[in-house]
Amino acid sequence: MMSLKINGQDHQVDAEPDTPLLYVLRDDIKLNAAKYGCGLGQCGACTVIVDGNAVFSCVTPILLLKDKEITTLEGLGTIEKPAPIQRAFMAEQSAQCGYCIPGMMMRAQALLQRNPNPTDQQIRAELAPHLCRCGTHMRILRAVHRAAEMMTRADAGDQGGTL
Amino acid sequence: MIAAFTLDRRQVLLGGGALIVGFSLRGAAAQEAASPAKRPGSLATTPYLDSWIRIDADGRITVFTGKAELGQGIKTALQQIAAEELDVSFEAVELVTADTKRTANEGYTSGSHSMQDSGTAIRHAAAQARELLIAQAAQRLNQPADSLRAENGAVIAPDGTRLGYGELIAADILHVEAQPSSKLKDPASFKVMGRPIPRVDIPAKVTGGAAYVQDMRLPGMLHARIVRPPSYGATLTDVDGAAIEKMPGVVKVVRNGNFLAVVAEKEFQAIKAMLALAAAAKWQEHPQLPAERGVRELLTNLPSRDMTILNVSDPSVSGLRSIEATYTRPYQAHGSIGPSCAVAQLVDGAMTVWSHTQGVYPDRQAIAEMLQLASDSVRVIHVEGSGCYGHNGADDAAADAALIASLIPGRPIRVQWMREQEHAWEPFGPAMLTQAKASLDAEGRIADWHFEVWSNTHSMRPGGAGCLLAAQHKAEPVAEPAPKPLPLPEGGGDRNAIPIYAFPNAKVVHHFISQMPLRISAMRSLGAYHNVFSIESFMDELAALAGKDPVEFRLAHLKDQRARDVVQKAAEAFGWAQDQKPPAGRGYGFAFARYKNLAAYCAIASEIEVISDTGRARLVRAVAAVDAGQIVNPNGLINQIEGAIVQSSSWTLYESVTFDDTRITSIDWQTYPILRFSAVPDTIDVHLIDRPGEPFLGSGETAQGPAAASIANAVTNAIGKRLRDLPLTRQRIRAAIEA
Ligand code: FES
Numbered sequence: 001m002m003s004l005k006i007n008g009q010d011h012q013v014d015a016e017p018d019t020p021l022l023y024v025l026r027d028d029i030k031l032n033a034a035k036y037g038c039g040l041g042q043c044g045a046c047t048v049i050v051d052g053n054a055v056f057s058c059v060t061p062i063l064l065l066k067d068k069e070i071t072t073l074e075g076l077g078t079i080e081k082p083a084p085i086q087r088a089f090m091a092e093q094s095a096q097c098g099y100c101i102p103g104m105m106m107r108a109q110a111l112l113q114r115n116p117n118p119t120d121q122q123i124r125a126e127l128a129p130h131l132c133r134c135g136t137h138m139r140i141l142r143a144v145h146r147a148a149e150m151m152t153r154a155d156a157g158d159q160g161g162t163l
Numbered sequence: 164m165i166a167a168f169t170l171d172r173r174q175v176l177l178g179g180g181a182l183i184v185g186f187s188l189r190g191a192a193a194q195e196a197a198s199p200a201k202r203p204g205s206l207a208t209t210p211y212l213d214s215w216i217r218i219d220a221d222g223r224i225t226v227f228t229g230k231a232e233l234g235q236g237i238k239t240a241l242q243q244i245a246a247e248e249l250d251v252s253f254e255a256v257e258l259v260t261a262d263t264k265r266t267a268n269e270g271y272t273s274g275s276h277s278m279q280d281s282g283t284a285i286r287h288a289a290a291q292a293r294e295l296l297i298a299q300a301a302q303r304l305n306q307p308a309d310s311l312r313a314e315n316g317a318v319i320a321p322d323g324t325r326l327g328y329g330e331l332i333a334a335d336i337l338h339v340e341a342q343p344s345s346k347l348k349d350p351a352s353f354k355v356m357g358r359p360i361p362r363v364d365i366p367a368k369v370t371g372g373a374a375y376v377q378d379m380r381l382p383g384m385l386h387a388r389i390v391r392p393p394s395y396g397a398t399l400t401d402v403d404g405a406a407i408e409k410m411p412g413v414v415k416v417v418r419n420g421n422f423l424a425v426v427a428e429k430e431f432q433a434i435k436a437m438l439a440l441a442a443a444a445k446w447q448e449h450p451q452l453p454a455e456r457g458v459r460e461l462l463t464n465l466p467s468r469d470m471t472i473l474n475v476s477d478p479s480v481s482g483l484r485s486i487e488a489t490y491t492r493p494y495q496a497h498g499s500i501g502p503s504c505a506v507a508q509l510v511d512g513a514m515t516v517w518s519h520t521q522g523v524y525p526d527r528q529a530i531a532e533m534l535q536l537a538s539d540s541v542r543v544i545h546v547e548g549s550g551c552y553g554h555n556g557a558d559d560a561a562a563d564a565a566l567i568a569s570l571i572p573g574r575p576i577r578v579q580w581m582r583e584q585e586h587a588w589e590p591f592g593p594a595m596l597t598q599a600k601a602s603l604d605a606e607g608r609i610a611d612w613h614f615e616v617w618s619n620t621h622s623m624r625p626g627g628a629g630c631l632l633a634a635q636h637k638a639e640p641v642a643e644p645a646p647k648p649l650p651l652p653e654g655g656g657d658r659n660a661i662p663i664y665a666f667p668n669a670k671v672v673h674h675f676i677s678q679m680p681l682r683i684s685a686m687r688s689l690g691a692y693h694n695v696f697s698i699e700s701f702m703d704e705l706a707a708l709a710g711k712d713p714v715e716f717r718l719a720h721l722k723d724q725r726a727r728d729v730v731q732k733a734a735e736a737f738g739w740a741q742d743q744k745p746p747a748g749r750g751y752g753f754a755f756a757r758y759k760n761l762a763a764y765c766a767i768a769s770e771i772e773v774i775s776d777t778g779r780a781r782l783v784r785a786v787a788a789v790d791a792g793q794i795v796n797p798n799g800l801i802n803q804i805e806g807a808i809v810q811s812s813s814w815t816l817y818e819s820v821t822f823d824d825t826r827i828t829s830i831d832w833q834t835y836p837i838l839r840f841s842a843v844p845d846t847i848d849v850h851l852i853d854r855p856g857e858p859f860l861g862s863g864e865t866a867q868g869p870a871a872a873s874i875a876n877a878v879t880n881a882i883g884k885r886l887r888d889l890p891l892t893r894q895r896i897r898a899a900i901e902a
Pocket residue numbers: 035036037038039040041042043044045046047056057058059
């Protein structure tokens with residue numbers, strides 16, 4: 001048994017310590033957003049935020065995550081009450097199949113928490129580890145810019161983050 | 164014979180007010196009685212209106228499509244069409260997609276056919292349903308039908324009397340065959356169609372909702388992983404599964420001939436057991452791949468069946484100056500970001516499979532054949548997966564899950580492929596070779612055109628159990644069916660091989676190669692990608708020979724007004740000018756095609772930057788103009804075109820499957836690199852030419868070829884050298900610069 005703090009809640013997880021976080025999120029906690037894409041740290045589909053940093057959950061064993069704050073896309077907002085970055089992706093219609101999108105959003109969220117006003121170049125550089133096969137890149141960039149604007153506006157409300 | 168699926172009226176009535184319905188097979192008799200005039204879209208094969216539209220007594224509206232959402236936004240577009248012609252709000256329609264128990268058999272969701280087939284069927288069915296409801300109301304109210312109008316789910320009389328659709332439907336009036344023509348709404352009055360309605364699937368996808376087959380968790384579900392052979396044709400000589408069955412959580416090791424898999428309670432337990440099982444398995448491999456042979460040598464040394472698919476001549480015109488060129492395309496991978504996945508469950512002898520297949524009916528038939536079950540004992544339900552761009556591992560994963568589920572009755576079995584498996588075992592887009600030769604007359608116009616294409620088939624979809632890996636690998640294997648060329652006008656290897664331009668003398672030959680050294684099948688746009696790349700590269704070579712501007716040169720050979728319109732629109736929006744001079748290190752390129760010569764029109768102008776030290780090329784700016792007939796959802800259409808341009812730029816600049824004499828060696832994103840954010844264009848602008856009242860023209864694949872050729876033409880414009888072998892890698896560009 002291991003204790004993990006996910007989206008602000010403590011979970012007792014019955015998994016072997018070498019289990020990558022991705023499988024605990026999907027299989028034990030039954031969360032959908034972090035996706036299996038490669039399991040090799042090559043595509044970004046599994047990205048979540050750990051203590052403010054974007055990490056590949058597919059190559060992060062849970063034994064490294066004791067006392068860390070893990071945030072998944074589900075922890076930012078809900079379909080009824082979406083976070084700014086979620087609203088931005090909806091507004092820009094930034095998905096085709098959408099499989100890569102949650103990972104992209106988590107890395108973008110981590111960037112915007114660190115740097116609320118990134119340049120286009122900074123966003124592109126930040127997203128470099130992420131692959132999208134549908135070619136949704138232009139819209140993803142637009143959505144991240146839009147999210148940055150929404151989050152810096154006074155009326156943005158909830159910034160996303162642990163619910 | 165394709166049987167018509169229709170609602171069984173008794174089942175409808177049994178459901179009472181709740182109208183619980185199921186489909187039953189009526190057999191083909193009803194269909195044979197069909198009137199000779201062809202019904203529009205898929206109504207031709209599934210004529211009953213209630214196969215498409217159901218209205219419940221409480222007014223609820225359900226629309227059924229046999230097509231599947233692949234991330235192309237089809238659900239939203241079809242819902243818009245139904246809502247528009249039924250005169251109800253967008254939200255009032257619930258859409259059910261491909262499911263062998265509930266929806267019509269519309270074959271595959273492929274070839275940019277969904278709008279033409281299903282969109283057209285739903286539009287006409289909805290329009291005819293609306294007219295039947297109005298006629299029903301006219302009868303009840305004893306008023307002439309043309310004095311009544313439909314609005315927001317009700318028929319309204321001049322005196323304001325409203326009869327809701329639910330009230331009117333009680334007579335089961337939709338259980339009739341469609342008429343060949345319908346009273347369609349005037350596009351000028353559209354309220355739902357033609358608008359950028361947000362996609363219905365996006366909110367769940369950006370908030371962690373269950374959106375994919377990968378996200379299914381059924382009660383009692385087990386996780387399976389396959390241990391695939393290390394190479395094509397490898398045979399399993401020895402494996403000891405006993406130790407693996409003792410690993411934590413492992414429920415079963417499955418061995419059936421060369422089919423090897425492990426089933427566990429939890430997903431990562433299954434993966435660990437898979438790794439142990441793979442290490443324990445001994446395989447006999449057979450070196451049989453054409454390593455180190457270029458595409459040219461490979462394809463010209465395989466036997467081919469040669470078909471002349473165009474031959475026109477005008478002896479009064481002859482050419483003076485001629486050139487020729489050869490173009491190649493390597494094997495390329497679909498490379499879905501999410502490896503293929505499926506869930507299957509056997510309950511009381513009935514198999515249910517949830518799959519991201521593009522064809523639930525063909526997949527059902529293939530799985531039934533593999534398991535030796537009656538096809539009505541198998542139900543295949545489409546659930547979205549990661550984008551597929553053609554025939555990827557979806558059907559194979561479905562077969563894997565079904566084969567394993569057949570051995571563990573009752574428990575749902577979820578199979579997901581590993582990254583390396585998807586890369587090594589998906590059926591690739593086939594390698595291709597084209598040769599072009601043409602001559603110009605005294606005025607610099609093309610007098611003579613000769614084009615030949617060498618290719619495998621572009622579809623090995625099931626097609627029978629023999630197309631499924633699990634069926635090929637099991638102890639009593641099912642033989643792979645012989646490949647067939649896909650018939651024109653759509654074609655396969657010869658898709659878009661016939662030029663759309665008007666040439667006085669033209670000959671086109673398709674060399675169909677039936678031997679398939681690598682596993683191949685349909686990849687977005689099939690042969691059109693390479694044929695359009697070749698034709699549109701060659702048009703630029705000829706324009707240069709003629710000393711003409713590439714856009715002018717195309718227009719001089721283009722009669723179709725809609726084709727001319729997209730060419731002119733793209734050129735104008737790009738700022739194309741006859742005397743243009745790109746800045747140093749940059750190049751401009753242009754290309755055009757009408758997909759399949761019968762679907763959407765697409766012209767693209769590109770700006771490329773080439774770093775001469777490294778040879779690295781980047782698409783900086785693309786401007787596209789598209790005519791897809793009547794537009795249903797402009798934002799959805801733009802999304803598709805933007806995506807196609809970006810994807811095609813990745814194919815064109817980076818991608819080729821690699822192999823040695825035994826194994827596929829491009830097995831992940833490091834060994835099969837694709838476009839990354841660092842190389843994403845600065846801008847992509849898509850201009851739509853709407854054609855209200857014109858038929859829908861499939862557009863999902865229309866940009867693949869033009870994007871490739873416009874990039875290649877821009878590279879030539881930048882470096883002054885022509886590259887004719889795809890992909891246009893930095894090594895090749897560098898070598899061309901230095902040559
Ligand atoms: S799934 Fe983790 S990086 Fe690809």
